Amino acid sequence: MSLLSIKDLKVSFKTRRGDVDAVRGVSLEVAKGEVLGIVGESGSGKSVTSYALMRLLESNGRITGGALTYGGIDLRTVRESTMRDLRGREISMIFQNPRAALNPIRKVGHQIEDVLRRHAKATRSNARSEAIKALEAVRIRDAEARYNAYPFELSGGMCQRIVIALALACDPKLLIADEPTTGLDITTQKAVMDLIAELITERGMSAMVITHDLGLAAQYCGRIAVMKDGEVVEEGDAERLFAAPRHAYTRKLVDATPRAGASVRSLLPVDLRSPAPVLTPSEAPLLDVRDLVKTYQGKSGPVHAVKGISFTVKKGQSVGLVGESGCGKSTTSSILVRLADPTSGEILFNGEDLAKTPAKAFARDTRRSRIQMVFQDATDSFNPRHTARHSIGEPLARLTGLSGTHRRARIEELADLVGLPRPLLDRFPHQLSGGQKARVGIARAIAVDPDFLILDEPTAALDVSIQAIVLNLLVDLRARLGISYLFVSHDLHVVRLLCDHVIVMRDGEIVEEGPADKLMEMPAHPYTQELLAAAPAPPVLAEPASSAAE
Amino acid sequence: MSDLAASTPKTDGALAHVVYVLRSNPVTLLAFSMFAVLLVAAILGPVLVPYDPLASNAALALQPPSFDHWFGTDNLGRDVFSRVIVAARLDLAISVAAVALSFLIGSVLGSIAGYWGGWLDAVLNRLFDTIMAFPLFVLAMGIVAALGNTVENIVYATAVINIPFYARLVRAEVNIRRDSGFAQAAKLAGNSDVRVLALHIFPNALPPMMVQVSLNLGWAILNAAGLSFIGLGVRPPTAEWGIMVAEGANFIVSGEWWLAIFPGFALMFAVFTFNLLGDGLRDIVDPRQRS
Numbered sequence A: 001m002s003l004l005s006i007k008d009l010k011v012s013f014k015t016r017r018g019d020v021d022a023v024r025g026v027s028l029e030v031a032k033g034e035v036l037g038i039v040g041e042s043g044s045g046k047s048v049t050s051y052a053l054m055r056l057l058e059s060n061g062r063i064t065g066g067a068l069t070y071g072g073i074d075l076r077t078v079r080e081s082t083m084r085d086l087r088g089r090e091i092s093m094i095f096q097n098p099r100a101a102l103n104p105i106r107k108v109g110h111q112i113e114d115v116l117r118r119h120a121k122a123t124r125s126n127a128r129s130e131a132i133k134a135l136e137a138v139r140i141r142d143a144e145a146r147y148n149a150y151p152f153e154l155s156g157g158m159c160q161r162i163v164i165a166l167a168l169a170c171d172p173k174l175l176i177a178d179e180p181t182t183g184l185d186i187t188t189q190k191a192v193m194d195l196i197a198e199l200i201t202e203r204g205m206s207a208m209v210i211t212h213d214l215g216l217a218a219q220y221c222g223r224i225a226v227m228k229d230g231e232v233v234e235e236g237d238a239e240r241l242f243a244a245p246r247h248a249y250t251r252k253l254v255d256a257t258p259r260a261g262a263s264v265r266s267l268l269p270v271d272l273r274s275p276a277p278v279l280t281p282s283e284a285p286l287l288d289v290r291d292l293v294k295t296y297q298g299k300s301g302p303v304h305a306v307k308g309i310s311f312t313v314k315k316g317q318s319v320g321l322v323g324e325s326g327c328g329k330s331t332t333s334s335i336l337v338r339l340a341d342p343t344s345g346e347i348l349f350n351g352e353d354l355a356k357t358p359a360k361a362f363a364r365d366t367r368r369s370r371i372q373m374v375f376q377d378a379t380d381s382f383n384p385r386h387t388a389r390h391s392i393g394e395p396l397a398r399l400t401g402l403s404g405t406h407r408r409a410r411i412e413e414l415a416d417l418v419g420l421p422r423p424l425l426d427r428f429p430h431q432l433s434g435g436q437k438a439r440v441g442i443a444r445a446i447a448v449d450p451d452f453l454i455l456d457e458p459t460a461a462l463d464v465s466i467q468a469i470v471l472n473l474l475v476d477l478r479a480r481l482g483i484s485y486l487f488v489s490h491d492l493h494v495v496r497l498l499c500d501h502v503i504v505m506r507d508g509e510i511v512e513e514g515p516a517d518k519l520m521e522m523p524a525h526p527y528t529q530e531l532l533a534a535a536p537a538p539p540v541l542a543e544p545a546s547s548a549a550e
Numbered sequence B: 001m002s003d004l005a006a007s008t009p010k011t012d013g014a015l016a017h018v019v020y021v022l023r024s025n026p027v028t029l030l031a032f033s034m035f036a037v038l039l040v041a042a043i044l045g046p047v048l049v050p051y052d053p054l055a056s057n058a059a060l061a062l063q064p065p066s067f068d069h070w071f072g073t074d075n076l077g078r079d080v081f082s083r084v085i086v087a088a089r090l091d092l093a094i095s096v097a098a099v100a101l102s103f104l105i106g107s108v109l110g111s112i113a114g115y116w117g118g119w120l121d122a123v124l125n126r127l128f129d130t131i132m133a134f135p136l137f138v139l140a141m142g143i144v145a146a147l148g149n150t151v152e153n154i155v156y157a158t159a160v161i162n163i164p165f166y167a168r169l170v171r172a173e174v175n176i177r178r179d180s181g182f183a184q185a186a187k188l189a190g191n192s193d194v195r196v197l198a199l200h201i202f203p204n205a206l207p208p209m210m211v212q213v214s215l216n217l218g219w220a221i222l223n224a225a226g227l228s229f230i231g232l233g234v235r236p237p238t239a240e241w242g243i244m245v246a247e248g249a250n251f252i253v254s255g256e257w258w259l260a261i262f263p264g265f266a267l268m269f270a271v272f273t274f275n276l277l278g279d280g281l282r283d284i285v286d287p288r289q290r291s
Helices: A046-053 A080-089 A108-118 A127-137 A156-168 A186-203 A214-220 A238-243 A248-256 A329-336 A388-400 A404-417 A422-426 A434-446 A464-481 A492-498 A516-521 A526-534 A544-549 B014-024 B026-048 B080-116 B118-133 B136-147 B151-177 B181-188 B193-229 B241-252 B258-285
Strands: A004-015 A018-030 A035-039 A061-070 A091-094 A174-178 A206-211 A223-228 A231-237 A285-298 A301-314 A318-322 A344-349 A371-374 A452-456 A484-489 A501-506 A509-515
Touching (some): A004 A046, A018 A035, A035 A046, A046 A061, A046 A206, A108 A127, A127 A156, A156 A186, A186 A206, A186 A526, A206 A214, A214 A223, A214 A238, A223 A248, A238 A248, A248 A464, A301 A329, A301 A484, A301 A509, A329 A484, A371 B181, A388 A404, A404 A422, A492 A501, A492 A516, A492 A526, A501 A516, A501 A526, A509 A516, A509 A526, B014 B026, B014 B258, B080 B241, B080 B258, B118 B151, B136 B151, B136 B193, B181 B193, B241 B258
Parallel strands (some): A035 A206, A035 A223, A318 A484, A318 A501, A371 A452, A452 A484
Antiparallel strands (some): A004 A018, A004 A061, A501 A509
């Protein structure tokens, strides 16, 4: 008998536009000791399914049909007080954003004690030692000291460990991990996932791992269910799913997952794979960065964000800047795009030193239109009060002086160029999907025909299938417009798809740089090797289709 | 599963959005209806009323409410109903002018403090703290007494004591958006700091400001009426709710309750309206409420 069984679950949400069915007839089984992966893109209903079985749906959500059984208990009808006993003790959950899941003004040790005492796993006298044991269980070094830490004093990876400790404190039999590593660095992701996997085996728990990353699911789950639009479209062994996906959507997801050996076109569904443009960057340097230094005045002494880096971007070249959070890549890109001033160093752009013009004055500089940027967070980078048309038109109005019908025509031309349907131009950002916002962001950045475009993780928040489309769009645009890219990312596999040359940064310094293929195949620096090893490795595909597409 | 599905949902127009906000929340609809009543009284009051609000008639002094005089007459025989209606214009004008003034000044000062920070922020904040350290009504009394006993000075006094509330709110709203992606994108589009602040960041502070404005309007009416009640600002025989309550208060003990009660109700009605109005106004100016 399975530990958890979900039969024909239906969940719907009341919204302003009527009822929306988020989950429409999902049936899943989790056996004792099994790890089930639920994979799907945003809006597929994967998180809603897990919230429904914990009975933690938002107030406008309702289970409209089906059965939820956990170890013989009907989770749909059981009393709320029983449910409270089950949560944490029997079924536990690891949340997406560890920082949001922790109470910011309570010491983490106390938060663990709360759970232990709620479920009578500890008394007042031994709560502290039990909490420390729970911290040690998730391999936190110096647990005694960490017991007294507040969440803001801990790194993202450390916070996620605390959340795991909280979830496992009462020895639950079923663990639900909802995107447990989103927002974590790739090496941290590996450490956290390894830890979860280890603890699951050690304690013989069952688990449901919910993720958008097929590669991650394949590596850590025995069985995978692929969800789309509130339904399970395919279910099966991780390896079988990769080797021979039966459903077209699974095929599309498998294709779109960046992996070793894939080309940017092979991420797309087979019927969309036109030959990739051949790009030959010229040898003439466009941007020459010399000994760039940025030092902030922090609370506890100076912070050296960038420690004297030098590199060159040639005309028409695409350079990848890779590193984990805090490595200085974002600081570097905001200096290069002239939103911040360096402490020292030169930024030679077509031979002129841009660092001589302060960032404050650069907005009205004639060279402003030469360097543009696509922002990481598509939601945050649009004024919520402006329509897409207004956002794309803003640089045109300010930097080119185009007005009236000319500007209108150019905006529509740009929308066509990035594949955004024209009717969407009159929508506000919150009315657009992630992929649509990414397109608007790209259209805005290329509106004034820049020579140099900085792409700051433009696909980090996107679903893989949308990411595949956006990456291909960027490749095509570069071929068509001859723009040079600086592609900033944490993901080497994505960078390799788009870049000729890769720079790896750590702690404000360049540790390694070189041609993309060479660097990926023979990484010289241990840190590069570590980054490559940490990326989830989906089973290698026997893929006849990819060679045909090249 | 295309990201390009352009069919649903359709974008609402501005008017459709207002209709939606009014329909979805009956309280907002009620508030807007009450506000419409106030507006009609303020704009058309003198035309609508049955009697001249200033015409005295000693023969009809202190008549209780009747069919001819709905709210009765006062000690000089003036029709209380006409006076209450006509007073709406003056009371609304004072509060709207005062709130507009403090909104304007508060927004400018708050935006500067929130965007540039540093010593400007520190100096402005201490200034606002100083103003707020006074009992505000007493400060308003002081200002009117010092500047002179006129309607304009009531407006200035009410505005000054309200500035810190707006400035602080705007400062916080501007500050959290100072380094946001869209502010940076606006700079990349060639906007100077002042333009980024005025055209991109500040408009995003409007939704919470609307709540403040509406609550403040009610409060400003009370403040103006309060000043008149103690004899500052508006002078008899001008019809004004505060003065009417003050004059009527003398007659309550002798049983002529209608002199003070009806202008008091008018005051309550106005303040209640503005307090209810806030949420609806916020939903209307917030584009994110549209779908």
